[in-house]
Amino acid sequence: MRRVLPILIIVLTAVLIAMATIQPHELTPATTPDGAVRAVFDHVKARDYKGAFAYVANSSDTDEEAFARDLAGRDGSLRTYSSLEQADTKVLHASDNEALVRATLEYATAVGAFYDTRDLKVVKEGDRWKVEWPVVKEAKVPPQVIQENYLRWDVITRGSNDDWGAQNVEAPRIRIISMNAIAQGPNTIIVGEIENEDTVPGFVSVGATLVGKNGDVIGEETSFDKISHTLLPKEISPFRVDFPKVPLSTVKSVRMTPNSMLVPASADPVIGVVHQRVETDSRGRHVLKGELINESGVTVNIPHVLATYYDGAGKVIWVSDGYVDNALLPQTPVPFAVDLRDDLASNVHNYRVTVNEYMLQQDE
Amino acid sequence: MTKHTEVRVKFGGMMAIAALLMCCFAIATHAAEINVPATITAGSGLTIPSSGTGSATLYVVGPGTAIKRTVQLGQEIQLSADELQNAGRYVISLDGSSATFFVTAGPVQSIAFLARPSRVPADTPNIVTGTAFVFDKYQNLVLQPQPVKFELTVNGQTASRTETTKSGVAFAKLDSSRKEGPAQFVASSGSASVRRVVQEVASDPCSIRMTAVRDKNGILARTDPIHDCAGNPVPDGTIVTFTSTDAKGKSTVDARIKQGIAEAELPASTGATISVASGVVVGNEIQWRGAQ
Numbered sequence: 001m002r003r004v005l006p007i008l009i010i011v012l013t014a015v016l017i018a019m020a021t022i023q024p025h026e027l028t029p030a031t032t033p034d035g036a037v038r039a040v041f042d043h044v045k046a047r048d049y050k051g052a053f054a055y056v057a058n059s060s061d062t063d064e065e066a067f068a069r070d071l072a073g074r075d076g077s078l079r080t081y082s083s084l085e086q087a088d089t090k091v092l093h094a095s096d097n098e099a100l101v102r103a104t105l106e107y108a109t110a111v112g113a114f115y116d117t118r119d120l121k122v123v124k125e126g127d128r129w130k131v132e133w134p135v136v137k138e139a140k141v142p143p144q145v146i147q148e149n150y151l152r153w154d155v156i157t158r159g160s161n162d163d164w165g166a167q168n169v170e171a172p173r174i175r176i177i178s179m180n181a182i183a184q185g186p187n188t189i190i191v192g193e194i195e196n197e198d199t200v201p202g203f204v205s206v207g208a209t210l211v212g213k214n215g216d217v218i219g220e221e222t223s224f225d226k227i228s229h230t231l232l233p234k235e236i237s238p239f240r241v242d243f244p245k246v247p248l249s250t251v252k253s254v255r256m257t258p259n260s261m262l263v264p265a266s267a268d269p270v271i272g273v274v275h276q277r278v279e280t281d282s283r284g285r286h287v288l289k290g291e292l293i294n295e296s297g298v299t300v301n302i303p304h305v306l307a308t309y310y311d312g313a314g315k316v317i318w319v320s321d322g323y324v325d326n327a328l329l330p331q332t333p334v335p336f337a338v339d340l341r342d343d344l345a346s347n348v349h350n351y352r353v354t355v356n357e358y359m360l361q362q363d364e
Numbered sequence: 365m366t367k368h369t370e371v372r373v374k375f376g377g378m379m380a381i382a383a384l385l386m387c388c389f390a391i392a393t394h395a396a397e398i399n400v401p402a403t404i405t406a407g408s409g410l411t412i413p414s415s416g417t418g419s420a421t422l423y424v425v426g427p428g429t430a431i432k433r434t435v436q437l438g439q440e441i442q443l444s445a446d447e448l449q450n451a452g453r454y455v456i457s458l459d460g461s462s463a464t465f466f467v468t469a470g471p472v473q474s475i476a477f478l479a480r481p482s483r484v485p486a487d488t489p490n491i492v493t494g495t496a497f498v499f500d501k502y503q504n505l506v507l508q509p510q511p512v513k514f515e516l517t518v519n520g521q522t523a524s525r526t527e528t529t530k531s532g533v534a535f536a537k538l539d540s541s542r543k544e545g546p547a548q549f550v551a552s553s554g555s556a557s558v559r560r561v562v563q564e565v566a567s568d569p570c571s572i573r574m575t576a577v578r579d580k581n582g583i584l585a586r587t588d589p590i591h592d593c594a595g596n597p598v599p600d601g602t603i604v605t606f607t608s609t610d611a612k613g614k615s616t617v618d619a620r621i622k623q624g625i626a627e628a629e630l631p632a633s634t635g636a637t638i639s640v641a642s643g644v645v646v647g648n649e650i651q652w653r654g655a656q
Binding site: 149151153163164166167168169170177195197198199200201232233234235236267268270271272273274275276277290293295331351352353354 | 476478479480481482483558560565566568581599600601602603604612613614615616617618619620622623628629630631642643644
């Protein structure tokens with residue numbers, strides 16, 4: 001009897017360890033179309049792409065690696081720095097053997113929440129529902145040599161041993177070429193454009209101060225990332241300064257503060273914005289869509305799109321922006337879409353899209 | 365008047381007379397007048413004659429200067445050039461008497477020259493400002509009017525102007541030249557001369573003209589060499605925006621001028637309007653047809 005108890009304890013321990021270690025090969029089968037989609041994204045949330053791929057239908061013409069790259073991102077894109085926070089599903093229509101499910105995804109990224117909507121076809125395989133994952137066309141750049149005449153500006157500033165009268169190199173001349181204060185519900189929004197009028201690049205920012213009816217300052221904000229901060233010579237950037245919960249009716253005047261600083265900069269890469277058009281998306285909202293083409297030979301990891309909208313008189317009436325979660329490979333078009341306020345859509349007569357680029361590595 | 369009061373008045377009168385006599389005696393024996401010139405030039409030194417016998421203490425107080433020295437009366441007192449190098453008012457005191465004199469700045473030896481701005485558009489009037497402060501070898505501001513010559517030279521073209529200092533400062537406004545380049549901006553006075561460099565750069569493009577040709581990826585739009593209205597090439601790196609509008613929408617490329625021209629690849633189209641602009645300057649427009 002004295003030996004039986006230790007043996008029992010050892011056996012029990014071994015069984016418990018085995019139960020904790022060995023996972024079942026079979027995942028819980030999805031019995032409903034939206035259950036299958038939810039199961040995919042639940043595994044994606046846990047970064048278990050292998051588990052998520054188990055819910056992908058055999059008829060899908062995609063492999064596990066391409067599936068994982070589609071969801072986890074690649075080439076240092078914004079997607080690689082994000083994590084799936086929430087996935088809401090809605091069955092758009094369903095039959096006995098197939099269904100269409102809309103997944104609204106919210107990613108947490110370094111630049112704020114990023115939203116993505118996917119309409120996924122779900123098919124029944126035996127007694128299980130599985131997702132037909134759309135084929136991901138991965139852009140591949142053929143081996144080639146792209147000739148670049150790199151153009152850079154470097155700055156030598158005044159040294160500590162210089163004569164006190166020796167002038168330093170001056171900051172570039174910049175000018176706000178248009179400005180418009182508009183109301184958006186209880187908020188005041190300042191939109192406009194700023195130009196680098198000089199022959200050297202500059203790092204620019206725009207600050208705005210709202211002055212109330214009695215002369216008091218009622219708000220101070222900057223454009224933060226609603227601007228292209230690095231402006232090359234003669235480059236024009238839109239800017240937008242938001243004042244949440246400050247009604248425009250309380251504002252007497254606005255003081256604008258453009259700042260510039262001379263910085264080293266590179267003239268590359270050149271990004272083309274093609275096939276821009278205003279459309280309504282699947283939810284009936286107005287969006288400005290188009291494609292970005294990196295005309296240079298380096299990869300742009302995180303593109304940031306800024307759109308300026310003008311009315312019939314050429315006045316800036318709105319500025320919107322959006323990050324693109326795919327990297328821009330050389331010579332490869334990547335789609336983008338940025339919001340346009342529905343109430344302003346009918347007033348928009350023209351628009352202009354500019355692109356900020358963020359690169360992890362750049363050959364100097 | 366009481367007897368007591370009368371005694372006090374008499375005593376006071378005697379004391380006053382005694383003090384007066386002592387002063388007269390002192391003046392007659394020791395407090396000889398100090399003979400110094402009203403002004404001397406900085407760094408030139410000073411010799412002060414003295415009279416009397418025995419030793420006395422000399423005090424000299426001036427801008428950044430305080431000297432206390434025991435001197436022998438009857439001998440000449442020397443103040444060296446180093447001791448009188450700061451311009452301004454000095455007070456000298458010797459054995460009970462004092463005098464003042466001024467040290468003025470010497471000849472111009474150096475110039476502090478402020479040239480603004482460091483970068484200007486070419487062919488612009490009154491845009492380069494030079495301000496010169498003239499100093500002697502001891503860094504005293506030379507307050508006497510001095511001629512200062514301002515010279516702005518770029519690509520062999522020189523513009524010059526001579527101004528006279530007022531309270532040690534002279535300034536001039538000069539036009540930038542028609543040709544771009546690093547301008548040598550020199551201020552000189554006497555033997556002193558200081559050089560600064562002002563970068564004269566091209567102004568806005570005067571006109572932009574482009575052509576478009578079909579290429580393997582679409583339409584290649586290219587400008588002619590872009591110049592400002594004075595004929596200077598607009599610097600490389602300047603943004604030139606090409607815009608193509610067709611049935612598929614609008615396409616824009618913010619190209620950079622490289623080696624004097626800008627070019628961009630626009631998407632292929634069977635019918636498009638192509639335009640070009642740089643900053644607020646708009647160039648020509650091309651109606652593109654597919655067969656072009």
